[in-house]
Amino acid sequence: MNPSTSLRLRLPALVLMLEVLLLVLYSIFVTYDDNADSKMQNNVTKPMDNSLYRDYPFFADVQVMIFIGFGCLLAFLRFYGFGGMVFNFLTATFTIQWAILVQGYFQFYHDGKIHLGVINLINAEFACAVILISFGAVLGKTSPVQLLVMAFLEVPVFSVTEWAVLKYLRINDAGGSILIHLFACYFGLGVTFALYRPNLKNGHVKEITSYHSDILSVLGTLFLWVFWPSFNSALTLKGDDQHRAVLHTFIGLSSSTMTAFALSAVFNKNGKITMADIQNVTLAGGVTVGASVDMMISPAAAYGLGILGCTACYLGYRYLTPFLAKHLRIQDQCGIHNLHGLTGLISCTAGICAILLATEEQYGPSMYEIFAHRSPPLGDPRLLELQQLIPGLKPGLGRSAQEQALYQVAAIFSTIGAAAAGGVLTGFILKLPFLASPPDDDCFDDELFFDVPSDFYSEVKKVPLNEHDSKV
């Protein structure tokens, strides 16, 4: 056993510290929100009006995506199924606990307490999705200790960025194209840039799939695919907005999937289908519709966005990922730049177009609900007028479409900047000794961190590893 990668002291010590920290902070700061607090119930509150029933179904769907969807998807490597699935489990579990506190401090803190309800859990799971996407860039090349440290650092950077963008720039981003996908992508790229491994420049002999790992990974894709409409719509306004978010996501994923099959066949020299494309590129449409997912963009536009995003994603896997690895020292293991970066940029562009094109004729007065910052400010007589039509409409900032678009652009650049800087910094911290970083030879190999069953060895040995099935 390599003593420098033994988890015996490192992992328990880190977990213990984190748990003590979390337990203390929970004790001091976390209480129930009004919907979970028995003291807030009275003879007016109705049990079935509890927010639980609006939020829990979406929460449960996102849970499946985080723990099962991501878990299976990341288990695509032949000798790294345990690592993909189990480190995803550990990282996700810690991240959500940590995000409840850090993100909760920025979003659900008042009267000296973070008020906890299922809605916080949904938000924390979005933060978790960010960290898991970033994890994709360094899959197989990091120890669980490093992953926990990464999550520990990424959650605050993300929460601050999210808070600043939402508070000061005030953007529309229902599906999280900017704050989830772009942030996650560029943070992950920053980390992997800092963790550059020159010896893996020409790939790694264990960077292959097996027949079973490919099937398991497709299963993960399917879970993500099936529940993605819940992800994209979990935080929209209720009613028609959420309804459109479901429709657009479904349509975008569908056209993206068909396109992925076509591109996979056309670029394969034997005219066959490549499983890695089915596992990844099919999902591009879900990201691409994100920024405009609740707007009246029309079903056809969602269809077109799915095709566009998928094509960009595919070409990214084919040409950009190798380029980044070769020339920019960015070894992006799962190609997150294609599935989340390129598609995220397209999504943001589409969102800006949708904002610029939105008119009251098309949306009706509820336009000022969707584009909340375009709602007239307090005191404007137009506000009272609109509140007749849409009771409960909140005063906004009276922004024009063009102004809103500029703020979206500002959000894109500042998010990318914060993410990349945070990522690089985090990456250098992950290079500290004592974090059990795997040696180059032992990357992508479960034997390093797991007690593996006996057939693992016989399988490793029996396969002639020189026939290297490259995996983007």
Place this chain on the structure above:
Amino acid sequence: MNPSTSLRLRLPALVLMLEVLLLVLYSIFVTYDDNADSKMQNNVTKPMDNSLYRDYPFFADVQVMIFIGFGCLLAFLRFYGFGGMVFNFLTATFTIQWAILVQGYFQFYHDGKIHLGVINLINAEFACAVILISFGAVLGKTSPVQLLVMAFLEVPVFSVTEWAVLKYLRINDAGGSILIHLFACYFGLGVTFALYRPNLKNGHVKEITSYHSDILSVLGTLFLWVFWPSFNSALTLKGDDQHRAVLHTFIGLSSSTMTAFALSAVFNKNGKITMADIQNVTLAGGVTVGASVDMMISPAAAYGLGILGCTACYLGYRYLTPFLAKHLRIQDQCGIHNLHGLTGLISCTAGICAILLATEEQYGPSMYEIFAHRSPPLGDPRLLELQQLIPGLKPGLGRSAQEQALYQVAAIFSTIGAAAAGGVLTGFILKLPFLASPPDDDCFDDELFFDVPSDFYSEVKKVPLNEHDSKV
């Protein structure tokens, strides 16, 4: 590589054509329905009353069945796991997109537009289930190009049949026994009849399972089993009707499952359990309760139907499938005639009995909601009387139970006729050259259409293929 089965040009060209067609039709014809259109929201509409919250949970459950349940179930062959799972993914994705248009034209078209909401997606997924069932008849013996062409043709035939039966015959078929299961079955048999492969008369050396593929397939069965109550109840009336549909489906599946274990053991010459029975026959009860699933048939009747359907299904696998293959040139790969045809016929018979036995004493006045066509016609004084008891009761056709039963019979025969004719015709079209039909030797083999990882070859080679585990 066999150039005649390369997907390099065929698949992308077909997908491109289909996508252009879909995109154009979506642009011209598809708009949001009232629940997804922001312009239709006003100071009376309440967000939480949006149809999304009634439909989406059932939609999500059916999604899991379609993409994960079917996908895993169809991956039961040792060398065709990619094909089963991935072609299911492709076919389902295209079919739903196409059904949104074609079926939408017949069911959700007014004012020159197809109005889209989650309810259309549920309907489209039912159409998708039809195509996937038919796919079961030709699994492993068709290229993805053929599957897309089959879906392209089957959706319109199904939609027209569905429309005609619902508009002119007006039947009760909540669980889709007639329109889903019988149609799908006889269409699929028609296709496989036309695609008859004489060289596969005595089976195929690759038509075997593996330990892992059997487990994966059972996992698919379990997903179908668990969510089948949602499938059977997704399109019933809300309230007690949907409640009964859930109960009956659960009970029918339960008795069917126990029966399947018993039959599997009793007919096995070594007194062991056969996995293929667990994978398929256990599900028979879900189909068998379909036609009467929302009626007041009593829990015991659902129980009995589960046993009956399962027995017919089992005997079908054992005796009828080989007979059809040998004497009628119908090579029914997954035995859809047993799981959907025989059970569908029993279900229809049971539905007719339930219709004939239904009385107002047993159902109360809401009988005229369940059997909507027995409701008195407009102008009948009895209608006003009933509307006092059941507000919102719609006028019907004043049919007697016997009349309704006759229409059900007519629906059965016309559906079977349309399906079989459409299937045979489609099958002959699938024989056209350029559709990449797999050669006999390469059936049930992922190597033909997929880049397979290196362990696939070593596995294929290492297994002595002469010990042929026959698989019904």
Place this chain on the structure above:
Amino acid sequence: MNPSTSLRLRLPALVLMLEVLLLVLYSIFVTYDDNADSKMQNNVTKPMDNSLYRDYPFFADVQVMIFIGFGCLLAFLRFYGFGGMVFNFLTATFTIQWAILVQGYFQFYHDGKIHLGVINLINAEFACAVILISFGAVLGKTSPVQLLVMAFLEVPVFSVTEWAVLKYLRINDAGGSILIHLFACYFGLGVTFALYRPNLKNGHVKEITSYHSDILSVLGTLFLWVFWPSFNSALTLKGDDQHRAVLHTFIGLSSSTMTAFALSAVFNKNGKITMADIQNVTLAGGVTVGASVDMMISPAAAYGLGILGCTACYLGYRYLTPFLAKHLRIQDQCGIHNLHGLTGLISCTAGICAILLATEEQYGPSMYEIFAHRSPPLGDPRLLELQQLIPGLKPGLGRSAQEQALYQVAAIFSTIGAAAAGGVLTGFILKLPFLASPPDDDCFDDELFFDVPSDFYSEVKKVPLNEHDSKV
């Protein structure tokens, strides 16, 4: 084939008898409850107020846990994947049918009928969870015939215990720590005590996992993990109570998971992670928060309970299970005493503390809803006062916190007593001949009860079975 373990006659005969019994009892006793009966609908009932919409989402989640979560989790053995998954399927299916009747007789019986709705199914699934947990103690060492007999006997013992405890002792046990986990655990230990196999004292050569079975089992863990909040909250009061149950379960599972990773690494001599810990110990928190899951214990307390339960569970696997096997003849295959017994006891203790510490200041008046037996009795003027604040508050028994705590203690001991006695008795009945009990050599081997595909043999043969990966 060993004639004494052939299922050819035994299984079908037993199933036939059970089905006839069930069908007769369903016919005589089971009818629809008011929410599923069309006759009970009138011009006041609203379809969307049907109990289906409150109960079905939780039912569906628990279904996934029972059939897929348990199924995959129990498939962790290398040569017993079919057995784990498929016998779980059979046992669960029968148990639910049987519990609908037996438990229904105690809980939903009036006017000479058992009234059936989805709420009964949820209750029956809880009974099913009990039997499946007990099954964990004898996994791989029992035939399906024995399992059905065990379920046949355990369901009535459980239902009577549950009924007596709820009717006479009247306890708080929302997550089922006493009635589900403690009962299941001690019943299972009783059975395995009676079925003691001296030849397996030093383990069994086939008691190992494989790379794929470990992954499948983790997948089961993840399904249980994701839906456990639904399990723990399915039978709480609606509203804030259910909301807290979701939060506490999620938090408890999270802290438990992190702790499991730490303990796994610290006790492994190579500083690696052991998959069995990830598969089992991570879940301990879900049980540990059970008894107090709906109370105002604070999020931090749920966090602490998760850590505590996980630690006890881990140490149990490490030290107590071998001790029980060696000195008390209790061969607890899946270690249910750790995951359900020890954690259950901690949970009960925590529940009692929470009861003793509960004050009206902290809970508000709805304290008397959560602790229903502390509500003032009928006629007490305090009751009317409280009913002003909480409309619909039911009269209780006017118990003090201390009294309630004593009843909880009484419930713990009587449940453990009834379970252990019932288990031992059932175990001796399972030793009757003709129940196809597997010979020692054929334990943990699918070949005994299944037609296995050809690669099963080649795999069995190729693995040098002397390198025994011990599995707790």
